Amino acid sequence: MWTIIHKMGSPPWFFRFSGALVRWLLPLTICLLLAGAFWGLLVAPPDFRQGNSYRIIYIHVPAAVVALAGYYVMALAGAVSLIWRIKMADITMRAVAPVGAVLTAIALLTGAIWGKPTWGAWWVWDARITSMLILLFLYLGVVALFEAYENKTAAARACAVLTLVGTVNIPIIYKSVDWWYSLHQPASIKFTGESAIDSSMLYPLLVMILAFYCVFAVTVLLNMRAELVWTHRESGWLKQWVGGA
Amino acid sequence: MPSDRPLLSLRVAFARQFYRHARALLASPSDVANPLIFFFMVITLFPLGLGPNPDRLATMAPGILWVVALLASLMVSAKLFASDFEDGSLEQLALAPYPLALTALAEVAAHWLATGFILALVSPLFGVMLGLPWDGLPVLVASLFLGTVCLTLIGALGSALTVNVRRGGLLLSLLIIPLNVPVLIFGTTAVREAVIGGNPESWLALMGGLALGSLVVLPIAVAAALRVSLDS
Numbered sequence: 001m002w003t004i005i006h007k008m009g010s011p012p013w014f015f016r017f018s019g020a021l022v023r024w025l026l027p028l029t030i031c032l033l034l035a036g037a038f039w040g041l042l043v044a045p046p047d048f049r050q051g052n053s054y055r056i057i058y059i060h061v062p063a064a065v066v067a068l069a070g071y072y073v074m075a076l077a078g079a080v081s082l083i084w085r086i087k088m089a090d091i092t093m094r095a096v097a098p099v100g101a102v103l104t105a106i107a108l109l110t111g112a113i114w115g116k117p118t119w120g121a122w123w124v125w126d127a128r129i130t131s132m133l134i135l136l137f138l139y140l141g142v143v144a145l146f147e148a149y150e151n152k153t154a155a156a157r158a159c160a161v162l163t164l165v166g167t168v169n170i171p172i173i174y175k176s177v178d179w180w181y182s183l184h185q186p187a188s189i190k191f192t193g194e195s196a197i198d199s200s201m202l203y204p205l206l207v208m209i210l211a212f213y214c215v216f217a218v219t220v221l222l223n224m225r226a227e228l229v230w231t232h233r234e235s236g237w238l239k240q241w242v243g244g245a
Numbered sequence: 246m247p248s249d250r251p252l253l254s255l256r257v258a259f260a261r262q263f264y265r266h267a268r269a270l271l272a273s274p275s276d277v278a279n280p281l282i283f284f285f286m287v288i289t290l291f292p293l294g295l296g297p298n299p300d301r302l303a304t305m306a307p308g309i310l311w312v313v314a315l316l317a318s319l320m321v322s323a324k325l326f327a328s329d330f331e332d333g334s335l336e337q338l339a340l341a342p343y344p345l346a347l348t349a350l351a352e353v354a355a356h357w358l359a360t361g362f363i364l365a366l367v368s369p370l371f372g373v374m375l376g377l378p379w380d381g382l383p384v385l386v387a388s389l390f391l392g393t394v395c396l397t398l399i400g401a402l403g404s405a406l407t408v409n410v411r412r413g414g415l416l417l418s419l420l421i422i423p424l425n426v427p428v429l430i431f432g433t434t435a436v437r438e439a440v441i442g443g444n445p446e447s448w449l450a451l452m453g454g455l456a457l458g459s460l461v462v463l464p465i466a467v468a469a470a471l472r473v474s475l476d477s
Contacts, residue, residue, distance in 0.1 A: 137419065141423065145406065149410065149477055154476055157473045158406050158473045162406060162470075165424065165462075165463070169423075169424050169427070172455070173423070177426070179430070
């Protein structure tokens with residue numbers, strides 16, 4: 001167990017390992033995405049009330065789910081970076097932040113596009129939408145803080161502190177926005193997804209969620225590899241790898 | 246560490262640090278007055294922008310007052326650790342044999358007394374200007390009193406993270422506005438509940454809980470952030 005963690009902390013080992021991982025994960029991701037899209041967009045039945053417009057759920061929900069999970073990945077990496085000072089954890093945080101921000105933005109955009117035909121408005125100050133917007137701000141804050149520091153180790157530790165405080169705050173934000181919404185919005189608008197979703201629509205959704213997790217993993221790994229190549233551009237093991245490849 | 250001087254007790258160390266920062270604030274009254282003048286001026290802008298209809302202003306007053314208080318705290322927190330960082334006393338504090346979380350908390354406490362506390366005290370004046378009903382005024386003071394504790398501590402975290410960053414002002418607002426959202430929601434809801442004759446106590450209790458929780462957790466985070474800024 002510990003030897004694996006120690007190995008993970010070593011850039012050359014991680015570089016080789018992630019290279020092999022991406023080689024397997026990338027085809028799997030493409031297959032899952034194609035399968036999920038085909039199943040969800042063509043095979044699954046149209047919704048009784050929303051017709052075909054509901055199909056955007058196959059992008060909207062996976063993006064939102066993975067965006068939320070991504071923040072916790074970042075927080076975990078931040079804790080590891082603060083406690084054990086492992087460089088790879090810094091690189092993980094740095095790689096996750098922009099991916100998470102983009103996924104949150106996709107969830108918000110697809111939500112707006114879905115909202116127009118369903119609710120008749122591009123934007124509604126609904127509790128969940130507002131929490132996602134705040135999550136986007138939290139991600140952007142981490143990205144901006146990383147860019148602001150010259151010293152990359154200090155940047156990672158600053159972001160780790162910010163992310164951990166944000167993690168404590170996320171449930172509070174979610175709860176407060178929830179109460180705020182229930183007080184001020186008329187109950188006329190509700191997520192139609194509240195009703196139990198039929199399995200013919202659920203299974204393609206689960207496939208798409210899995211596909212988005214894979215997209216997230218592949219993007220983060222590629223980001224990390226790019227960062228490793230840049231920070232270790234002078235070191236021997238990288239030159240050897242380039243020579244061997 | 247020279248051993249000929251005995252260590253101060255933590256309480257005395259806290260008190261001295263508090264007085265030091267309070268004296269520095271008293272020496273430059275404009276630092277205390279500026280947020281109040283800012284608050285006053287922005288409050289003036291709202292009736293000009295929204296129209297002078299008293300009923301409409303009264304319904305919007307809780308939100309306006311709280312948003313402007315948040316902005317005022319954002320404005321002052323940018324400077325919280327700046328002068329100590331520039332003259333090197335922050336480095337001395339970090340090297341001192343006292344927990345940095347404690348000495349940072351002393352600075353934040355002095356800062357809060359000069360900004361958030363005074364803002365809460367004078368807020369009824371601005372509430373009356375916006376036509377906030379009488380029932381709302383005590384709750385406005387209480388909610389600002391508790392809420393500015395959180396706002397100041399979160400602002401201190403932002404200030405500690407950005408003190409060594411060039412052009413940190415805009416970055417600071419990006420970092421701390423999302424974290425301030427619950428305080429804003431609880432504060433405005435408490436005042437609004439008081440105005441409509443509801444039950445503001447539960448919201449004030451939530452804010453008290455947030456303030457106490459922030460007092461426990463955030464000084465540690467602020468100290469960690471200050472060490473990062475000093476190292477970079």
